[in-house]
Amino acid sequence: MPISRLPAPGRRSLMLGGSAALAATAGLRRAPAARAADRLGGGPATIRLAAQAGTVPLVGPPHPATLVWGYDGRIPGPEIRVRQGERLRVVLENRLPEETTIHWHGLRVPNAMDGVPHLTQDPVPPGGTFAYEFDVEDAGTYWYHPHVRGAEQVARGLCGALIVEEREPPPTIDRDVTWVLGDWRLQEDAQLAGGFGNRMDAGMAGRIGNTVTVNGRVPEEPFAVRAGERIRLRLVNAATARIFGLVFEGHAPLVVALNGHPVQPHAPGDGRVVLGPGERADLVLDMTGRPGARARVLDTFYSRLEYRLLDLAYGPQPLRDRPQAAPVPALPANPLPEPELTRAERHAVVLGGGMMGRLDGARVDGRWLEPREMLRHGIAWTINGLAAAPGHHVHEPLAVLRRGASYVLALRNETAWWHPMHLHGHAFRILSRNGAPTSRREWGDTVLIPPRDSAEIAFVADNPGDWMFHCHVLEHQAAGMMGVVRVA
16 A cells, blocks of 8 residues: 555544654754753752643644643653763642643652552642652653543643663764654544543554654654764654554664663564554664655554655755764663572463453452443453453552562463553563564563563562553553552
């Protein structure tokens, strides 16, 4: 099927695209960075974020601006940059009409800083504030978002990138760029459609939208590059449900980090970078085209719904006459505890439910519910036959783990839908996918599991507290696919 830009809003079809216009040399627009290192005196700098309503030109003229919720009223919120090992302090002010929090997705933070309502903190009421403060141990690409009514609050725009820079900048990189990928369900007037958490979305693929943005805009202009340039491109999937599968035509990206953590540089499988909701990837792209050339970036994940995300446009002046000859360096490893696999305790984790799946019922808050009663309560998914009541984050734990011990979770997806499973407070090694050992050492906080597939992950339970374990298709989480793992 030929791939092209899809129509703009006002037509009865998808309007998928990318982000804002380019500055001539800076690339895609992004929110101003808030740097924790910009400090006076010896203590940590304080970054202030206000969760509030605002209007942003998601689609651009002639369409009106879209009413959203954003940090500082922006989409995405300010990009926070901090150096590995520094202390980060962020004060959240809630200017929304409802409670909210901030979760620091992928960071190994103290339990009280994890941003899960009632489980790790009281939610921040309208007009209230909360100070998050913690040391940042791991370099990499992370992001932040709320965990109160996340399926709606994130879909309204509350998200931002958090970049932890290595203590020493990696050599040979000319430019460090972040693309926050967003997904929106818009009406013809470019306003957000309602129906958050409806049964169809909750029981199937989630709230997949009809508009894609990069850094908060549908791009009508290309992304400016220079021949001979080497770019570190940080991708963040901030969608509530959409999976991206990006192809960089005419280019050979190398993956150097996944979900925050370094991996041996390698070409993505089938030449396509696949990111489930909540996932991130750091790529190194050598600009091998000639001045004046263009190349497409495509999203081909969903069959028969392929589209052109944006173009790479080469400026008239090359940065150097030919691409760098130096190999792409491996990033330094983060200080992660290595699980002892020979002594690790194993736990089976079975994901169930959803449409086109077999579901005999589930235990919810200690009470058995039949399938029809589950649906009446807005519950469609289970983990090991247990389901979280909608809006509740405090539950009896799925497992109680000994602090400092090693564990292997054997995850099996018995549903007809994809699930990016996310564990708070820890990083895990992905040991295998569908029974086949992984070909390289992969660490992460989220693992995307296809329908009827499986994965094994291993980690050291070294961070005490009650930690969420849930699907990051946020409609699935809200409809039951969420549990608690206790590290005692």
